[in-house]
Amino acid sequence: MSASRISREEALRLYEGAGLLELGRMADDMRAQLHPDNIVTFVVDRNINYTNICINRCRFCAFYRDADDPEGYVLSKRELFKKIEETLDLGGTQILIQGGLNPELDIHYYVDLLGSIKKKYEINVHGFSPPEITYLANKSDLTVREALVVLRQAGLDSIPGGGAEILSDRVRKMMSPKKLSSSGWLKVMREAHMQGMRTTATMMFGGKENAEDIVEHLMRVRELQDQTGGFTAFIPWSFQPGNTEFEGMVPATAVEYLRVLALSRIFLDNVNNVQASWVTQGLKMAQVALRFGANDMGSTMIEENVVKAAGVSHMVSMDDMVNAVKSAGFIAAQRDTYYNLIRKF
Amino acid sequence: MFDSIDRKVRSSVRLGREEALELLGSDDIFTIGKLASFAAANHNDDMAYYVRNIHINPTNICVNRCRFCAFSRSRGEEGAYELTIEEIINNIKAAMPVSEAHIVGGLHPDWPFEHYLRILSEIRDNFPDLHIKAFTATEIEYFSRISGLSIDKVFEALKESGLGTMPGGGAEIFNTAVRNKLCPEKLSGEGWLRIMEAAHAHGIRTNATMLYGHMESHEDRVDHLFRLRDLQDKTRGFQAFIPLSYHPLQTDIGGSGASGLDDLKTIAVSRLVLDNIPHIKAYWVMLGEKISQLALLFGADDLDGTIIDEKITYSAGGVSRKSISEAELVNLIRASGKQPVERDSYYKPLKIWKAKE
Numbered sequence: 001m002s003a004s005r006i007s008r009e010e011a012l013r014l015y016e017g018a019g020l021l022e023l024g025r026m027a028d029d030m031r032a033q034l035h036p037d038n039i040v041t042f043v044v045d046r047n048i049n050y051t052n053i054c055i056n057r058c059r060f061c062a063f064y065r066d067a068d069d070p071e072g073y074v075l076s077k078r079e080l081f082k083k084i085e086e087t088l089d090l091g092g093t094q095i096l097i098q099g100g101l102n103p104e105l106d107i108h109y110y111v112d113l114l115g116s117i118k119k120k121y122e123i124n125v126h127g128f129s130p131p132e133i134t135y136l137a138n139k140s141d142l143t144v145r146e147a148l149v150v151l152r153q154a155g156l157d158s159i160p161g162g163g164a165e166i167l168s169d170r171v172r173k174m175m176s177p178k179k180l181s182s183s184g185w186l187k188v189m190r191e192a193h194m195q196g197m198r199t200t201a202t203m204m205f206g207g208k209e210n211a212e213d214i215v216e217h218l219m220r221v222r223e224l225q226d227q228t229g230g231f232t233a234f235i236p237w238s239f240q241p242g243n244t245e246f247e248g249m250v251p252a253t254a255v256e257y258l259r260v261l262a263l264s265r266i267f268l269d270n271v272n273n274v275q276a277s278w279v280t281q282g283l284k285m286a287q288v289a290l291r292f293g294a295n296d297m298g299s300t301m302i303e304e305n306v307v308k309a310a311g312v313s314h315m316v317s318m319d320d321m322v323n324a325v326k327s328a329g330f331i332a333a334q335r336d337t338y339y340n341l342i343r344k345f
Numbered sequence: 346m347f348d349s350i351d352r353k354v355r356s357s358v359r360l361g362r363e364e365a366l367e368l369l370g371s372d373d374i375f376t377i378g379k380l381a382s383f384a385a386a387n388h389n390d391d392m393a394y395y396v397r398n399i400h401i402n403p404t405n406i407c408v409n410r411c412r413f414c415a416f417s418r419s420r421g422e423e424g425a426y427e428l429t430i431e432e433i434i435n436n437i438k439a440a441m442p443v444s445e446a447h448i449v450g451g452l453h454p455d456w457p458f459e460h461y462l463r464i465l466s467e468i469r470d471n472f473p474d475l476h477i478k479a480f481t482a483t484e485i486e487y488f489s490r491i492s493g494l495s496i497d498k499v500f501e502a503l504k505e506s507g508l509g510t511m512p513g514g515g516a517e518i519f520n521t522a523v524r525n526k527l528c529p530e531k532l533s534g535e536g537w538l539r540i541m542e543a544a545h546a547h548g549i550r551t552n553a554t555m556l557y558g559h560m561e562s563h564e565d566r567v568d569h570l571f572r573l574r575d576l577q578d579k580t581r582g583f584q585a586f587i588p589l590s591y592h593p594l595q596t597d598i599g600g601s602g603a604s605g606l607d608d609l610k611t612i613a614v615s616r617l618v619l620d621n622i623p624h625i626k627a628y629w630v631m632l633g634e635k636i637s638q639l640a641l642l643f644g645a646d647d648l649d650g651t652i653i654d655e656k657i658t659y660s661a662g663g664v665s666r667k668s669i670s671e672a673e674l675v676n677l678i679r680a681s682g683k684q685p686v687e688r689d690s691y692y693k694p695l696k697i698w699k700a701k702e
Binding site (some may be wrong): 019020022024030092130250253254255256257258266281282283284286287288289290291320323327328329 | 372374375377378379392436477520601603604605606607608609632635636638641673676677680682
C-alpha cells in the first residue's frame, strides 16, 4: 500500500483541483481493488439513544436537551430491552447505543446497563463515542484506559466513531467548543484499539472547515490506523444545519459530499471500508456513493433520532436496502459489526 | 472504452442506436459522464440555467387513469379539486416575481375548451409580462375532442388567448406495448409526436420528456430518444429534453424506480443522442436536488425552476419539496462548478451570475 500512498500535499491538490469524475474514478478503482468481489454490505442494527440530556450543547446539534428541559429523557431498561428484542426479531446483530453527556449518569449506570443487556441478549453492543467515554471516566476519577477496561468487562464490544467531527481544534472551537479535543478523541480510539476493541471513525464536514482541515482529519485517522489497525470503517457525512444554531447555513451539496467521500477512499489506504451515508444523503445518493469510493451502506437504522432532529429523515427497509444495492450493480450482503458476511441476497 | 463513440462525440458525428444501447448497458459512468459533459459544453459552454416559475395545476380531476399517476382523482373522490380562475390569479400574484407560469392539469370531464382559453386570457390580461407555458399534447388532443375543432384550430385559439410555449409532458414512453400497460387511455406515442409536430408548425416551441424506470427496456428508451431526434431534425421545435425518473410510491405499478446511477446515465445518454436538442433538463422535483446537481456533471444544463407549488410529483412521494429558493439553485449550480444563469422561457439569459462567489 505504501508505494501508492498519497501525501497530504497530493490530497490537497486533488481535493482542490481534480474534477469530480476524475476523483470518482480513482476512488472507484481503489474500492474495486480492496473489494474485488463486488459485494456491498450493510448491518442491521438499531440506533438507541439512552439519553438526550447533554452538557456539551454543541452548536451543530439539534438533539440535545438541558437537564431541566421537560423534553429531556433517560431511557428505562424496560424500553431499552423492548428495543433490543425488536432489533433481534428483525434479524439485527448490533445495537448502536449513544447518548448525551448526562451529569446524572456515572460509571455504575453504564456497567449496570451493559451487564443487564449482556445477561439477557446475544447482541453486539457498539456503544459510547469518545466524548461519552472521556466524560464518564473524568466523572468517576478513572483514566480513559481504566474506564475502557471496566466498560469492556461489563460488555461493551466496539465503539462508534462519532464525535470526531473535524479533527482540527480550530474548527472545533467554532462548532463545538465544549466537546472533547481532537487529541482526546484520538486518545480514546488508540486506547480502545490497544485493548483489542474495534472502532469506526467518522468525519462531519460542511461546517466551518476548509480543505486543509479535511485533509488534516484524514491524516490523523490514517496515522493512528498505521499504529493500531483498529478502525473497521470510515464514515464521512455532511453537517445538517436544520434546528441548530447554524440554521440558515448552506449545507454541503451532493458534489461536495462525493468529493470528500472519494478523497477519503483514496487517502485512507489502510482503512478497509468506507460507508455511504444514506441517512444524510438519501438512498439514490448512497447508490451513487457506491461508485465514488463507498463499499458499505452502514445500517438499516431501525431507529434514528439525531439526524431526524435536524429535520432530515429518510426511511428504508431491509428490502429497500437490498434493492438499492442490487440496482446500483452490486451484490448485497448483510454483515456483522466486524464486516464478516452473514448472508448474501 | 467507447473509443469509436469517443471519436464520434468529439468530432460531432451522430451516434447510432447500437451505440446508445452500448452506453446504457455500460457501468463506466465516469467515461459516459465525461463524454456527456463534452457534448454539453458544445451546446451551452459552462452555463447551467434555471427559471423563476410557478406551477399551476388547475384541477386534478381527470378522465384518464394512468397507472403511474398519483395525482389524478375522479370527480367527487376525496382530494379532488378545481381551482377557480380567481384563485389561479391570486396564486400567481402571491408568487411574483416569476417569469413563467407552467400550467398542466387533469382532463376535466365537464370543463369546455372555452374554460381553458379563459384561464389563459385572464392570466395574460392580469400579467402581460408573464410567459405562459401550458398544456401537454394529451391535453391538446382532449381539447380537440371536446370542442370538435381540429388540432390546428385548437392551437390557433390557444395562441390567441396567450399560449407561448408548451411543456413536454405526456410523452411517457413511446413503445406501444409498454405504453398500453402504463397508460392505456392516453394519447398514443405517434399521436404525441404528431401534436408536437403541429405545435412546432404553429411556431410554438415545446419541450419533450421520457418517463423511465418503470417497466421499459433499454431498447425502449433508445427508441424513444431516436424518435424525438428524428422529429427534431424535421421541426427544430424542441427546446429541452427532460428525462423523468418514475416515482413508485402511491401509484399502481409499484417497483423501486431507477437507481441514482441510472438517473445520471440516462441524462448523459440523452445528451449524447439528442445532438439536435439544445438543452437537457435535470428536473429537480423528480430527481431531488442532489441527483439534479450531479446531473450537471453528466450532461444536463438546466435545473428547471424555483417552482412555487408543485403537486404532481409530490403526490407520488417525490423526494423533493414543493419549491426551492433562487439562492439554493444558484448555490447548487455554483458548487457543481457551472455558471448559474437565470433564463426566460426561450433560454434567453435574464441574469448571468458569477461562477464563483
